[in-house]
Every structure is written in structure tokens, then in C-alpha cells.
Amino acid sequence: MSVRTRRPPRLPEEQQRNLQRAKILEYWTLAFLASVSAVMYLAMGGSQAMKTAFVEDLLSLVPPVVFLLAVRVRDRAPDEDFAYGHQRAVTLAFLCAAVALSGVGVFLVFDSVRTLVTAEHPAIGLTSLFGYPLWSGWVMIAALLYSVIPPVMLGRMKVKLARELHDKALYADAEMNRADWMTGAAGIGGIVGIGFGWWWADALAALVIALDVTRDGFVNAKRAADDLMDHRPRTVDRAELDPLLSQIEQRVRQLSWVKQAKLRFREEGQLLCGEVFVVPRDAADLILRLDEAERCARDTHWRVYDVTATAISKLD
Amino acid sequence: MLLSVAACDDYPRDPEGTLKRIQSSGLVRAGCSNQPPWVELSGAMPRGTEVVLVDALARELGARVAWQGGAENLLTKLEEYELDVVVGGFANDTPWQERVAMSRPYAEQAGKPRVWLFPPGENAWQLRAERFLLSASARQLLTGESQ
Numbered sequence: 001m002s003v004r005t006r007r008p009p010r011l012p013e014e015q016q017r018n019l020q021r022a023k024i025l026e027y028w029t030l031a032f033l034a035s036v037s038a039v040m041y042l043a044m045g046g047s048q049a050m051k052t053a054f055v056e057d058l059l060s061l062v063p064p065v066v067f068l069l070a071v072r073v074r075d076r077a078p079d080e081d082f083a084y085g086h087q088r089a090v091t092l093a094f095l096c097a098a099v100a101l102s103g104v105g106v107f108l109v110f111d112s113v114r115t116l117v118t119a120e121h122p123a124i125g126l127t128s129l130f131g132y133p134l135w136s137g138w139v140m141i142a143a144l145l146y147s148v149i150p151p152v153m154l155g156r157m158k159v160k161l162a163r164e165l166h167d168k169a170l171y172a173d174a175e176m177n178r179a180d181w182m183t184g185a186a187g188i189g190g191i192v193g194i195g196f197g198w199w200w201a202d203a204l205a206a207l208v209i210a211l212d213v214t215r216d217g218f219v220n221a222k223r224a225a226d227d228l229m230d231h232r233p234r235t236v237d238r239a240e241l242d243p244l245l246s247q248i249e250q251r252v253r254q255l256s257w258v259k260q261a262k263l264r265f266r267e268e269g270q271l272l273c274g275e276v277f278v279v280p281r282d283a284a285d286l287i288l289r290l291d292e293a294e295r296c297a298r299d300t301h302w303r304v305y306d307v308t309a310t311a312i313s314k315l316d
Numbered sequence: 317m318l319l320s321v322a323a324c325d326d327y328p329r330d331p332e333g334t335l336k337r338i339q340s341s342g343l344v345r346a347g348c349s350n351q352p353p354w355v356e357l358s359g360a361m362p363r364g365t366e367v368v369l370v371d372a373l374a375r376e377l378g379a380r381v382a383w384q385g386g387a388e389n390l391l392t393k394l395e396e397y398e399l400d401v402v403v404g405g406f407a408n409d410t411p412w413q414e415r416v417a418m419s420r421p422y423a424e425q426a427g428k429p430r431v432w433l434f435p436p437g438e439n440a441w442q443l444r445a446e447r448f449l450l451s452a453s454a455r456q457l458l459t460g461e462s463q
């Protein structure tokens with residue numbers, strides 16, 4: 001059997017630069033997560049809160065790691081085994097990142113509910129900073145402040161790049177950064193509350209954020225699963241119908257020989273693939289015309305990757 | 317709110333109000349288990365380094381100490397806020413740290429750091445006691461006793 005592989009996808013230069021930036025951001029994220037884990041360990045020791053934060057950090061590693069893996073896999077050219085290419089690795093990474101996000105949320109929900117139900121009073125005692133004794137709460141707040149600022153900045157930059165690149169794995173990672181800084185902010189509020197004698201403050205603040213993170217994770221996991229099942233292409237952040245589709249349709253319809261046209265498209269990673277069904281006005285030069293329709297669809301945008309034009313007698 | 321945070325006298329506070337209760341009632345409810353030289357329960361009154369230290373802390377707060385001896389149920393009482401502190405040469409790897417609060421190690425014996433145990437989450441009281449353990453007068457009692 002002989003296989004006709006797809007031509008390798010190619011990002012325009014601007015997008016290659018964006019991708020490079022995204023990769024750098026992800027390496028920064030990994031470095032930052034490692035340093036936060038270290039700072040948290042120093043501020044909290046081996047406490048339960050510390051263990052919780054550690055599990056959360058571990059799960060936060062998943063999106064940047066799978067993003068970087070997906071970028072490597074995606075760049076492989078189509079071959080006989082993978083004639084359609086490897087760009088779905090991005091959707092797979094999106095699914096992994098979304099599941100990790102859900103995991104963080106569910107874990108935090110359980111942890112905070114457990115604390116509330118067992119009425120566990122968090123003990124925050126004395127610590128010594130450079131030989132000066134002070135309440136550990138202050139050190140924890142300082143550590144949390146440190147942990148909050150980088151994810152705010154990284155997250156904002158990633159969201160922007162994710163929209164440009166239409167990279168949902170990157171977008172899910174930005175959501176993880178959002179979860180990180182919101183949990184950190186809730187933690188600050190919680191410790192201040194504990195200082196006021198409200199033992200439940202930390203757990204309650206964590207619960208509110210955890211519910212938001214869980215919802216976010218589930219919504220994204222659903223979208224990733226949908227995309228793997230060839231859901232109609234949607235925008236990265238709001239899951240609205242991808243505006244590129246109507247642009248493609250319009251361009252094909254404007255060809256002089258096309259009477260009617262309909263699309264059937266799916267997302268493969270950040271790329272759009274699918275069929276254009278056209279009803280030609282007559283059957284003259286049909287093969288050349290179908291080539292023209294494919295080219296016309298592909299030229300709409302760099303994300304339009306593999307298009308097959310098919311002539312049909314009428315639209316049903 | 318920020319003002320009261322800045323006025324550190326009253327921050328952090330105890331959820332169960334232990335420190336305030338000690339100051340108003342003039343009574344520290346302390347538990348001790350036999351562990352010489354920290355606590356010795358052989359006589360009519362408990363003796364030992366930690367007994368002296370708890371007494372000194374109580375004096376600083378204008379309170380006296382009501383001692384309770386015994387073993388396991390001391391920690392259960394501590395967990396349920398029926399005691400304010402439990403001493404007895406506890407090492408910082410005591411399994412009870414999951415259920416009650418533990419001070420920072422303030423002394424060492426046989427290579428093991430020693431701690432006091434407090435009711436869970438009574439942060440003002442614990443902080444006050446821990447500050448005392450670091451104070452010059454406590455260090456003095458500690459070195460004086462061990463000689």
C-alpha cells in the first residue's frame with residue numbers, strides 16, 4: 001500500500017516567534033514552580049498546608065511539561081505511519097492540562113472541606129527569620145506574595161500568545177497560572193483571617209477558589225474531549241464558533257464557478273482541517289477548479305491546513 | 317482592620333481565646349507526663365526543668381499553674397481545649413503533632429529536639445509561650461536547671 005502523506009504544516013514567521021516566546025515562558029514557569037516549592041518548604045516546613053501546596057505545585061507542572069512535549073511532537077513531519085501529521089498532540093496536551101487543572105481543583109475542594117468538617121484549627125507558631133523571632137504567619141504571607149506575582153504575569157503573557165497561536169494547551173496552562181495566583185491570594189486572606197482568630201478563614205477562602213478552579217478544569221477538559229471528537233472549530237478562550245469558518249466559506253462561494261458551498265471542518269491542534277463541498281455551475285475543468293477551491297480555502301489563514309474540495313451535484 | 321494588624325499586641329488572636337482566659341482567670345491549666353529531667357512526678361508536686369519553665373511563664377502572665385498528671389488523656393484534653401499546655405520532654409517527632417500544635421524545638425536532649433505541646437490553633441497563646449521559651453529568663457532557667 002502506498003501512502004500519500006500530508007505536506008508538513010508550516011507556521012508563518014510571526015507565529016514561529018510567538019511559539020518561541022511561549023516555549024521560553026514555559027521554561028520560566030518550570031523554574032518559577034521549582035523556586036516556589038522551595039520557598040514554601042522553607043516558610044511552612046513539613047506542615048499539612050505545605051503538603052497540600054506541594055501536591056498543587058506538582059500538578060501545576062503538568063501543563064507546561066505537556067505543552068513543551070506537544071511542541072516537540074507537533075513539529076515532526078507527517079510520515080507513512082502518521083500520514084495526517086502530529087499536530088493533534090496539541091489537543092492531547094490540552095486534555096492533559098485540563099485534567100491536571102481539574103485535579104488541582106478537586107484536590108483543593110476535598111482538602112478545604114476536610115479542614116472545615118473536622119474543624120481543624122491551623123496552628124501557626126513562632127519562627128525565626130535571620131535570628132529575629134516573629135509569627136510564622138508573616139513569613140507565610142511573604143512567601144505567598146512571592147508565589148502570587150509570577151503566575152499573574154506569566155498567565156497574562158500566555159493568554160495573549162495562546163490567542164495568537166490558537167494554542168489551547170497554552171491557554172489551559174494560563175488558566176493553571178490563574179488558579180495558582182488565586183489560591184495564593186486566598187491563602188494570604190486565610191492566614192490574615194487565622195490571625196484574627198478565625199480558624200476557618202483559610203479553608204473557606206481555599207474552598208471558594210477551589211470550586212472556581214474545578215469548574216474551570218471541567219469546562220476545559222470537556223472542550224478538549226470535544227475537540228478530540230472533531231467538534232466544530234471554536235475560539236481558544238470563549239469557545240465561540242471560529243470566525244475563520246465563515247471566512248473560508250465566503251471565499252469559496254465567491255469563486256465564479258461555484259454555485260453553492262458547505263464546509264465540514266475540525267480542529268487538529270491549532271490547525272483547521274476538513275472538506276469543502278461545492279456544487280459547481282457546470283462540470284468544465286472540474287479537477288483544476290477543485291484545486292483552486294482548495295487553494296482558496298487554504299489561503300484564508302495560516303491555520304487552514306489540510307483541505308479537500310469535493311464536487312457534489314446538490315447540497316442536502 | 318489594618319490598624320489592628322499593625323497594633324501587634326492583639327494579633328494574632330486565639331480562636332478559643334486561651335491567652336485572654338489565662339490573663340483574666342489567672343490560671344494556666346498544664347498537663348505533665350513523667351520524663352526526667354524535664355518532668356518528675358515522684359513527689360507530691362511535679363518537679364523538673366519544664367515544670368519550672370511553665371511556672372515562670374505563668375508568673376509573667378500574672379497567673380498560677382494548675383497541674384494535671386497522667387499520660388494519654390492529657391493530649392486528648394489538650395486537643396479539646398481542656399488544657400493549655402502539655403510538657404514532658406516531648407521530642408519534635410511526636411506522633412501527636414498531627415492533632416495538637418507543637419512549639420519550635422527550644423532545647424535538646426539525647427540528640428532529640430524538645431518541644432511543648434499546645435491546643436491546636438491557639439496561635440496568640442502559643443506565640444506568647446514560644447516567645448517566653450526564647451527569652452533570656454527562660455534560657456537562664458534552662459541552663460541553671462540542667463547543671
